[in-house]
Amino acid sequence: MKYLTEFRDPELARWLLDAIAATASRRWTLMEVCGGQTHAIIRHGLDQLLADQVEFIHGPGCPVCVTPLEMIDRALAIAARPEVIFCSFGDMLRVPGSGTDLFSVKARGGDVRVVYSPLDAVHLAEAHPDRQVVFFAVGFETTAPANALAAVTARRRNLTNFSMLVSHVLVPPAMSAVATAPGNRVEAFLAAGHVCTVMGVEQYEPLVAEHRMPIVVTGFEPLDLLDGVRHAVEQLEAGRAELANAYQRAVQPEGNPAARKILAEVFTVCDRAWRGIGTIPNSGWRLADAWRDFDAEIRFDVGGLTVAESAACRSGAVLQGLIRPPDCAAFGTSCTPRRPLGATMVSAEGACAAYFQYRRLAPAGAAATPGSPGPAAGLQT
Amino acid sequence: MADTADMAGWACPAPLRDYQRIVLGHGGGGVLTGELIEHLFLPAFAAGSSTTRRDPTSAMADTALADTALADAAVLAVGGIRLAFTTDSYVVRPLFFPGGSIGELAVHGTVNDLACRGAVPLALSAGFILEEGLELDVLGRVAQAMGRAAAAAGVRLATGDTKVVERGLADGLYVNTSGIGLVPPGVDVRPDRAAPGDRIIVSGPIGEHGIAVLSVREGLEFGGDVHSDTAALHGLVAAMLAATVPGVHALRDPTRGGLATALCEVAAAAGAGIEFTESAVPVPPVVEAACGFLGLDPLHVACEGRLVAFVAAADADAVLAAMRAHPAGRDAVVIGSVTAEHPGVVVARTAFGGNRIVDRPLGEQLPRIC
Numbered sequence: 001m002k003y004l005t006e007f008r009d010p011e012l013a014r015w016l017l018d019a020i021a022a023t024a025s026r027r028w029t030l031m032e033v034c035g036g037q038t039h040a041i042i043r044h045g046l047d048q049l050l051a052d053q054v055e056f057i058h059g060p061g062c063p064v065c066v067t068p069l070e071m072i073d074r075a076l077a078i079a080a081r082p083e084v085i086f087c088s089f090g091d092m093l094r095v096p097g098s099g100t101d102l103f104s105v106k107a108r109g110g111d112v113r114v115v116y117s118p119l120d121a122v123h124l125a126e127a128h129p130d131r132q133v134v135f136f137a138v139g140f141e142t143t144a145p146a147n148a149l150a151a152v153t154a155r156r157r158n159l160t161n162f163s164m165l166v167s168h169v170l171v172p173p174a175m176s177a178v179a180t181a182p183g184n185r186v187e188a189f190l191a192a193g194h195v196c197t198v199m200g201v202e203q204y205e206p207l208v209a210e211h212r213m214p215i216v217v218t219g220f221e222p223l224d225l226l227d228g229v230r231h232a233v234e235q236l237e238a239g240r241a242e243l244a245n246a247y248q249r250a251v252q253p254e255g256n257p258a259a260r261k262i263l264a265e266v267f268t269v270c271d272r273a274w275r276g277i278g279t280i281p282n283s284g285w286r287l288a289d290a291w292r293d294f295d296a297e298i299r300f301d302v303g304g305l306t307v308a309e310s311a312a313c314r315s316g317a318v319l320q321g322l323i324r325p326p327d328c329a330a331f332g333t334s335c336t337p338r339r340p341l342g343a344t345m346v347s348a349e350g351a352c353a354a355y356f357q358y359r360r361l362a363p364a365g366a367a368a369t370p371g372s373p374g375p376a377a378g379l380q381t
Numbered sequence: 382m383a384d385t386a387d388m389a390g391w392a393c394p395a396p397l398r399d400y401q402r403i404v405l406g407h408g409g410g411g412v413l414t415g416e417l418i419e420h421l422f423l424p425a426f427a428a429g430s431s432t433t434r435r436d437p438t439s440a441m442a443d444t445a446l447a448d449t450a451l452a453d454a455a456v457l458a459v460g461g462i463r464l465a466f467t468t469d470s471y472v473v474r475p476l477f478f479p480g481g482s483i484g485e486l487a488v489h490g491t492v493n494d495l496a497c498r499g500a501v502p503l504a505l506s507a508g509f510i511l512e513e514g515l516e517l518d519v520l521g522r523v524a525q526a527m528g529r530a531a532a533a534a535g536v537r538l539a540t541g542d543t544k545v546v547e548r549g550l551a552d553g554l555y556v557n558t559s560g561i562g563l564v565p566p567g568v569d570v571r572p573d574r575a576a577p578g579d580r581i582i583v584s585g586p587i588g589e590h591g592i593a594v595l596s597v598r599e600g601l602e603f604g605g606d607v608h609s610d611t612a613a614l615h616g617l618v619a620a621m622l623a624a625t626v627p628g629v630h631a632l633r634d635p636t637r638g639g640l641a642t643a644l645c646e647v648a649a650a651a652g653a654g655i656e657f658t659e660s661a662v663p664v665p666p667v668v669e670a671a672c673g674f675l676g677l678d679p680l681h682v683a684c685e686g687r688l689v690a691f692v693a694a695a696d697a698d699a700v701l702a703a704m705r706a707h708p709a710g711r712d713a714v715v716i717g718s719v720t721a722e723h724p725g726v727v728v729a730r731t732a733f734g735g736n737r738i739v740d741r742p743l744g745e746q747l748p749r750i751c
Contacts, residue, residue, distance in 0.1 A: 004673055010660075010732045017733075045735010094743075107402040116601055222733060337743050338412055358737035 007221030008044075016226035017049055020233055024053040028236050029185050030229065031178065033171060034140075034192035035062030035350060036220050042354040044222045046229075054229055057185065058318070058351035060174050060274065061192050063139040064091045065315075065343040065350045068273040071167040072097040074302040075136050078165060079110045081300065085128060087121035088136040089143075090114040095346050118150035118164075125154065125162035134296045137164040142194045144168050144285060145259035148266035151287070151294045163296040166286055169272055171195045172203045173283035179211040183322070188232040190218040190225070193247040198263075200255030204243050212241045219247040266291050275343055313342035318351055325355040332360045410637030411742040452571050452650075453494035453634065456564055465500035467491060468559035474749045476523065476553055479593045480608030483556055484526025486685055486751055489613045490636065491560040492534050496615035497632040497688065499570035499622060500562030504539035505531065508557040513548040520554065527556075534613040536560070562615075567626050572650035574630040579719040580697035581657060582690040584617060584704060585610070585712040587640050588668035588682035594750045595671065607667045612686030617709040621690065624703040628696025634688045636751055641680035642741045643689050644727045648719075651691075655727040657717025680729075681742045683750050691719060 032038055038058040041047050047056050060066055076097045079086035086102070093102040093114065106112035111131075115121055118135050125133035137147040147164060154162040171192055178186060191204060196217045204215045214235035218228030228246040235242055245251055265288070272284025287295045313335060314328045325331050325344075335341035337353055344350035406413040454467030471487045488505065495502045507527060511520065531538050593609040595601055614634065621629055631651070635643035640662065648655045664679045672679045686709065692700045697715065704710030727739040 004669060005666075008732060010734075013733045043731075043737055044733055045731045045737055046733065048735040049733055103404040103406065104402065107404045357740050360738060 004221070007219070007223040009223065012223055013226055016223065016230055020050065020053050020226065020230050023230070023237055024233050025237060027053060027055060028233055029055045029057060029187045030190055030232055031057040031059045031186040031188075032190040032218070032225070032228075033059035033061040033175060034194070034220075035059075035065065036194070037061075037190060037192070037218065037225060038351055039354050040220050040222065041225060042358045046222060046225055050229065053233065058354075059178065059189075060277065061140065061171060061195075062344070062350050063143070063169065064095055064346060066169055066174075066274045066277070067092070067095070067138050067167050067343075068275045069098060070273070071138075071165070074297065075165055076100060076102065076105055077302045078134055078296060078300050079105045079112050080108070081132075083132050084300075085111045085113060085124055085131050085133045086136070087113050087115045087118075087124065087133060089116075089138070092136055092138060095343055096340065118147045119153060122150050122153050122157070122159065122162055125159045126157065129161060131161060132299070133162050134300075135162075135164045137166045137168065140169055140171055140192070140195050141198045141263075142192075144263055144267065145198060145256070148262045151266050151291055152262060154294060155291075163294050163299045164287070165296040166267075167272070168267065168285035169274065170269070170283050170285065172207060173280050174274070175207055175215075176211070177277070177280050177283075179207070179213060185322075186213070188214040188216065188236055190228045190232065191215050193217055193219040193224070193251060196245075196247065196251040196255065198256050198259050200260075201243060201245060201251065201253050208241055208243045214241050215243050217243075217245040217247050217251050219250065313344075315342045315344040315352065318344065325352040326360070328352075332356060406743065409742065410642060413743065415741075453497040453632075454500065454560075454562070456498055456500075456571075463564040465495045465498040465562040465564055466559070467494040468557065469494060470555060470557040471751060472552070472555050472749050473594060473751050474552060475594075475597055476519065478597050478609055480589075481611040481685075482523060482526045483554070484523040485530045485609075485611045487556040487558045488527050488530035488534060488536070488538075489611050489685060490634075490751060491558040492536060492613045492615055493634040493685075493688070495560050495562035496613075496618040497570065497634055498562070498564060499568035499618060499629065499632070500564045500615075501619070502534065502536045502560055502562040502613075502615050504537045504561055506557075506559045507538050507541040508559075509541070509543045510551050510555040510557075511543065511545045512551040512553055513545055515553055523554065523556070530613070534615065565622070565626075568622060568629075569627075570629055570632050572631045572633065572647045573652070575647050575651035575653060575691035575719050576630060576693075577653050577719050577721040578694050579630055579691040580694055580715050581644075581655065581717045581719065582692060582697070582701055582704065582713055583640065583662060583716050584614070584688045584690070584710045585686075586663040586665045586668070587635065587684050587687060588672070588679045589665060590685040591639070591682035591750050592668050592671045595675070603671065605667050605671065607665070607671070610684055610686035612709055614686065614688050614709055617688070617704060617707045620703045620707045620710070621692075621700050624699040625693070625696040628693040628700065629690065630693060631691040632688050634684070636683050636685060638741050639679070639681040639683055640689060641678070641727070641739045644739065645741045647689075647691060648727050649725050651719065652724050654720040654723040654725070655717060656720050656722075657727075657729055659729045660732040661714060661716040663712060663714060680739060685751060694718070 041056055072095055078084055079102055102112050121133055121135040175189055201217055208215050214232050216228045216231040218224060224247060231244045231246050267285035268288040269282050270284050270286045271279050271281050273279045292298055313330060317323045318325055330341050335345050337345055337356060340346045345352040407417050454465040457464050457466055469490050471483050473483050476483045491505055492502045589607055590609040593607045596603050596605055596607055631647055633643040633647055644655050668679050701713055704713035728736050729739045730736050
């Protein structure tokens with residue numbers, strides 16, 4: 001499979017692992033920014049293979065995890081309205097709001113549909129002129145161009161029944177927040193390759209200069225990740241802090257000019273609340289003023305919601321690398337993918353979910369009894 | 382929400398929640414389905430089970446209820462013989478997909494559930510729920526597909542039922558088939574017989590059915606040369622049992638939830654651990670590619686014509702040879718073994734030398750693929 005199996009080659013991986021081991025004189029602390037990278041690292045066991053050279057701190061680059069609770073609650077309120085067809089990527093359906101989730105809204109009669117492209121939502125709006133079609137536009141710079149294209153397409157087709165609930169977030173401001181957080185231990189970043197595919201790499205030059213930390217643009221397959229680690233470790237060992245691109249087959253320095261053009265037209269930078277972190281200045285996109293007629297927050301009166309976050313889960317400490325997911329008392333006990341306490345346990349890209357899925361240890365007494373139904377329930381729920 | 386960034390105070394908790402209504406995931410064959418069976422159906426059904434006629438001398442009698450919940454089919458002792466009994470409903474969308482239709486699935490799926498108890502399928506029932514407005518031509522094509530599949534499998538479609546609901550209350554048509562089969566003397570195939578030391582054999586490439594259905598799903602048409610693997614497996618099972626009766630401990634057809642779910646369920650039932658080598662699992666390139674861009678794990682994608690066998694180590698070579706000599710098992714391969722370590726937990730060794738836990742998907746990954 002072109003661009004897939006080549007980058008999962010065990011022999012090349014061994015060569016890269018040996019090269020990293022030969023270079024590293026001590027254990028370095030790296031943050032892979034994107035949740036997709038976290039998932040690949042854990043799934044393929046790269047953290048185990050690099051245990052002596054690298055500690056991975058799992059970054060905030062999981063759109064499901066960082067979408068603020070009030071935005072989830074707005075989505076739930078809009079989705080429950082009878083005139084609305086609410087369209088979302090599948091991941092968001094399970095994210096708990098203050099009281100419920102989109103799956104439950106759907107079960108109670110809400111017209112919630114999983115789409116694979118925002119243009120599918122535009123097509124639904126065309127097919128159902130008597131309904132209001134709302135697309136939940138979440139994610140980082142990666143998903144934003146297609147969402148912008150949906151707005152452009154809807155305007156071109158004079159659709160008045162299409163709108164978007166926008167909660168886009170931007171990676172570089174989050175990396176700055178990590179780098180400047182008190183007690184930060186991250187020594188180098190593996191930047192999110194797919195974000196750079198869209199935006200290019202120039203945004204990271206100021207971060208490298210300001211924080212004196214290596215930033216390596218890194219892909220998502222095992223060899224991509226190992227190559228990113230190798231670049232980072234080489235710089236750290238040499239005392240250098242530079243911007244490097246270890247994902248050149250996908251990332252051009254200027255990014256994708258067509259995508260950046262449409263993004264600049266449709267969206268405008270705004271302050272954005274990150275779930276559990278708080279507001280990071282200039283860290284999000286909202287619809288630009290010329291596109292506010294497609295803004296679902298304006299079209300539907302969903303202000304004045306009272307959100308209910310408790311302070312039970314410790315995902316902040318997880319994201320800072322102060323603890324690993326299993327170090328949290330709730331991990332695998334009161335907090336599981338089945339009943340998540342925090343969004344990091346919900347998403348497939350969330351660090352806690354990745355650990356639960358691939359690394360949790362069998363709790364004592366979980367041994368199954370032959371013939372009894374569901375003896376593994378203690379492990380799985 | 383704080384006004385300023387507070388990384389240390391990151392807390393994204395939501396209240397503990399539970400579903401008070403059925404959500405799609407309850408039908409996904411994963412964790413939610415399991416909870417429904419364990420916490421709703423089994424307690425409700427247990428009261429009536431004591432009145433079920435069972436042969437008190439049967440070894441199965443005292444485990445009949447758990448047996449029903451965990452295995453692909455129940456085995457009931459009736460007089461001096463043992464009957465395997467199972468039921469399955471088919472709601473796949475679209476009704477026709479590359480390599481088959483809901484008709485073939487409705488026959489093969491139920492035949493395979495019987496086969497996974499080592500039973501020789503005898504007869505099936507066919508219950509139809511039809512939506513008002515369904516074209517007769519569509520129903521006719523489905524019925525003919527069922528007839529052909531049953532004839533090829535050597536089972537009778539012996540009884541049936543038809544109901545019609547108002548337009549909008551069903552999606553075209555749904556089919557339920559129940560099946561009975563005869564368990565040959567001496568055959569005892571059930572998930573809890575898997576034991577440490579057993580070799581784990583997969584009968585062929587995984588994931589083709591789920592990807593074939595997805596490839597023609599509205600809004601997702603990605604083409605590609607992939608066909609459902611739907612097939613009846615009782616012939617393959619008979620060939621395996623001809624190699625050894627006592628050595629075939631457990632069989633599972635990895636449908637909803639894929640190979641991962643099949644392995645997890647057997648590990649749970651047997652109270653044993655499972656270890657397998659990820660690179661040994663045959664994943665066709667088209668399945669790997671489709672999973673790559675859809676964000677799916679091939680281990681979670683359904684098959685409809687594959688089985689995974691747990692075979693005593695001493696008999697593994699003979700069973701593998703028998704499988705490879707049969708058309709439905711020519712690509713059979715050993716992927717791992719059962720271990721006394723980490724009971725109930727399935728561990729994959731990655732191609733790079735790491736390892737990871739393999740779990741069932743929580744709910745539905747691909748709705749209505751069978």
